[in-house]
Amino acid sequence: MPRPDHLQFGALVHGSGGHIAGWRHPRANPDGELDIDFHVRLARTLEDAGFAALFVADVVAIWGHQLDSLHRTTRADYLEPITLLAALSQRTSRIGLVATATTSYNEPYHLARKFASLDHISGGRTGWNVVTSVVPLEAQNFGRAEHFSHEERYERAAEFVDVVKGLWDSYAEDALLRDKAAGRYFRRDGRRAIDHHGKHFDVAGPLNLARPPQGHPVLFQAGASATGRAFAARYGEVIFTSPVSTEAAVTYRRQLDAAVTAAGRDPGDVRVWPLLTPIVADTDAEAAAILADLGSLIHDDVLRRLVQDNFGDEDFSDLDLDEPLPDFGEDTNRSQSRRAGLLALARGERLTLRQLALRFSARADTAGSAATVADRIAEVWATGAVDGFNVSFPYLPEQADRFTAEVLPILAERGLFRPPPDGTLRQRLGLPYPTRQGPR
Amino acid sequence: MPRPDHLQFGALVHGSGGHIAGWRHPRANPDGELDIDFHVRLARTLEDAGFAALFVADVVAIWGHQLDSLHRTTRADYLEPITLLAALSQRTSRIGLVATATTSYNEPYHLARKFASLDHISGGRTGWNVVTSVVPLEAQNFGRAEHFSHEERYERAAEFVDVVKGLWDSYAEDALLRDKAAGRYFRRDGRRAIDHHGKHFDVAGPLNLARPPQGHPVLFQAGASATGRAFAARYGEVIFTSPVSTEAAVTYRRQLDAAVTAAGRDPGDVRVWPLLTPIVADTDAEAAAILADLGSLIHDDVLRRLVQDNFGDEDFSDLDLDEPLPDFGEDTNRSQSRRAGLLALARGERLTLRQLALRFSARADTAGSAATVADRIAEVWATGAVDGFNVSFPYLPEQADRFTAEVLPILAERGLFRPPPDGTLRQRLGLPYPTRQGPR
């Protein structure tokens, strides 16, 4: 299908904001995560402003324990995404509901059923952010001493998604007859088992639930390594990318389109949304001051953790925050792209740990007045390499309120943005309806 | 805590009603299961009438495939309970939300997180119906050729529940400080890992979520075998039982109380709710006619299935429905109590398969005028052996509407029923708050 001619926006929400110290900001609500009414208010603000989707990240563990900094962050306290989004589905009416779930520590049958249930309950507004898990501690909550290797988890993910799609196709769209007189609830030949026997999973099926309203919930993906990108090209319908320069965005898109084509798909059926972490203030100077404030609210131990979590098992406890980063070796079992990227950055600019952490964790790539933020968005959009943005607000609710009230109207005025049409999430994003595969 | 001095009611709901042919009744809504607004309407009717809880049964498979009768029932199409109840939590305000989840095909970390999330989102209204799975096909959706043995699944269930409780206790009640100035989100010593290494599970913890408002969601259980009852005595807070004679109910309660005491618990901390499947009509004769109608709406293949599903692998396809049941041997890996009960019933009364199926599947143990149904409830209540009832309405919405509008007012007038007090589900049922175990 043709790529969209207007900007699309999704929001990556965590009740206490996306910046690691965002909850400490004087105008942040530190109690947001467990307060369903706070989530509702936020979801409605975004929905009313024309955000296409709300996206909840997830990790099935606390975010690591090697450095004792966790109690200084909100990262050990968050609601399970599908449960949260099912609740929000009843207090919103149009916004897409995208939940993260890992293929490494779940069963395909459960996830197929939960996403299908949410899709029925929400009237076709569901998306699944497919991840393979990045935090080592997750393994230990599911009976494994260690995470699967990077290659193995993508292999498993591919089989997992194939099984889930097969399960979603258990029933034909028109299988449910509910014919009281004939006593036929569904058409006998409109349902089938999948009888999958693969390397990682054995699943008989069929799913015990009618086909989701969208056919399949929309698949989101954020693989960044070579393997992860290949996976995204094969399965992803909306690709989350990290924030990048406009040149890098163009190169990325060219490569992605080629990979999507090579995988036998139409590049027009894929959306790319880089991460955008805006701080909107009255002036650029004020926004910069907020960003600096947020940085100064990060405790030294948390700074260490932010870097360390992306490096593996190196012990950072005794590292001097203000010395250049030591020369670490390679590690093949971590999120390779991140580690490599950080190492290159630190080496190239001879950054100290503090500088690297602040650069990396500042998590506000676009700070300025509403006009400045809108300009930056317009500039990336003008490359033609992106379809929209995945917006993470550093602290809440203020930054979501300002972005929707001040930035979006500017983009609308310039003709770059308008609220997406009504319909399922798939329709709102301009993505094709997946026909049921295999025998009728 | 003292046992309640008024009747408690929970409702076992499936969108198309509890009777296998209920969806075919002329006044039934056959489209209820996938219609969230239908669920909401039902939940509100029950909530307004003073039902303490709404209970959603579950099986993670279609209900068997040996006889090709499934397409004549609604049993291959139902929403995942936690997802459904999370949605309902936002459109109800007091009623308890009890989801079934199996310990045989889940991971403790996921269930602990989901139930804790639902408890936070619903303001402490969550319950978990702990089951070990009864439908053989479930195994094949989760990589196993066969179900765990009966003993093994209860052993696994015990370890599972212990782990889940430990995870719910990850944080102390007062651990979340959210102290912006000091930069402490939670009290460092207010959180702990569980580091569980057992026969069936290895789970490090801690849970990445604050302690649920109820401390622990309320544990519901329906084990009926000797092992199942022992499990219920050790863990159950509300016990679902099958409908029984008043004498059997008294004996059961005496034995349960003794078993609960032997397990070191106070029998006052356990509620017993037998299943009640009422049909309310203007007169007893009319109710009997509805029941007969429902029976006649069950197709012969479905009658076969209803019995066969409880017997194991015997092939019923060629059995004459109107001959006495043949003499089957024993089978140790099925839900023993059900199989044994049915066999005894069939042998004792020389029932044909049709008679047995109708007796067993009629699923309306109490048909009559509102006064008749109220009398029967009062009679069982008078034994002192039950605390309330788990009500399954044969078809919807009519039977829920009539029960709440006609039967409950009679019971209220007689001083036997009043809506439970406001509060968490635990408080409404008069159950004690579980203090956090182990080190602070």
Ligand SMILES: Cc1cc2nc3c(=O)[nH]c(=O)nc-3n(C[C@H](O)[C@H](O)[C@H](O)COP(=O)(O)O)c2cc1C
């Ligand atoms: C915007 C964005 C959101 C992400 N959200 C999650 C998440 O919620 N849970 C998770 O385990 N990983 C998440 N990831 C990590 C990715 O799934 C992926 O593992 C990461 O980009 C590294 O790529 P790789 O797996 O190909 O090495 C996210 C990544 C990005 C860019």
Ligand SMILES: Cc1cc2nc3c(=O)[nH]c(=O)nc-3n(C[C@H](O)[C@H](O)[C@H](O)COP(=O)(O)O)c2cc1C
């Ligand atoms: C009212 C009631 C509801 C039940 N709901 C479920 C259910 O939703 N899912 C399930 O797998 N088993 C369910 N069961 C089965 C019980 O969990 C249990 O397996 C059964 O009573 C047999 O006992 P046993 O396991 O001790 O042999 C239910 C039983 C009763 C009486």
